[in-house]
Amino acid sequence: MTHGNSTAGTCPECGRRLHAERVLVEYERTDGSRGVYAECPACDAVVTPD
Ligand SMILES: [Zn+2]
Numbered sequence: 534m535t536h537g538n539s540t541a542g543t544c545p546e547c548g549r550r551l552h553a554e555r556v557l558v559e560y561e562r563t564d565g566s567r568g569v570y571a572e573c574p575a576c577d578a579v580v581t582p583d
Contacts, residue, residue: 542582544573551582 541551555571557579562568573580 541569541571544571544576544580545583546573546576546578546580549573549575551580 539553541553541556543550551571551573555573556569557572558570560568560570569582570579571582572578
């Protein structure tokens with residue numbers, strides 16, 4: 534999966550594309566890949582974008 538500079542991924546709940554400005558926290562997974570928590574404005578919830 535590729536990421537644009539301004540896109541954090543898509544909401545796993547509604548499929549909406551989440552802009553990078555919605556990202557709340559970035560973290561590194563145990564396998565070394567990057568994960569993020571982002572706020573989905575449609576779900577009004579914090580999600581882990583795909
Ligand atoms: Zn959503």
